[in-house]
Amino acid sequence: MAKSVTPSTRKRSTKKPNGGVLDGPNGAQPQVPDAHAVEVSEDDIRIRAYHRYLERGCGDGADFDDWLEAERELKSPRHN
Numbered sequence: 055m056a057k058s059v060t061p062s063t064r065k066r067s068t069k070k071p072n073g074g075v076l077d078g079p080n081g082a083q084p085q086v087p088d089a090h091a092v093e094v095s096e097d098d099i100r101i102r103a104y105h106r107y108l109e110r111g112c113g114d115g116a117d118f119d120d121w122l123e124a125e126r127e128l129k130s131p132r133h134n
C-alpha cells in the first residue's frame with residue numbers, strides 16, 4: 055500500500071527552475087525589506103511632530119496624532 059503524503063510531511067521545493075532560492079528553511083518565505091521603507095530616527099519623528107504641533111497653533115491633546123502623522127510623512131516614499 056502506498057504511503058500518503060500530507061502537506062506537513064511533503065518536501066517543498068527550495069529552488070526556482072533557474073536555480074535561485076524560492077523558500078527559506080521549512081518552506082518559509084525569506085524576509086525581504088520593503089523597497090519603500092525608509093529608516094527614520096525617533097529624533098526625526100519627534101522634530102516633525104513638534105513642527106506639526108506648532109503648525110496647529112500649539113493646541114493640546116493631539117500629540118499622539120502629531121507623532122503618527124509625522125512618522126507617516128517621513129516614511130512615505132514621496133517624502134524622499
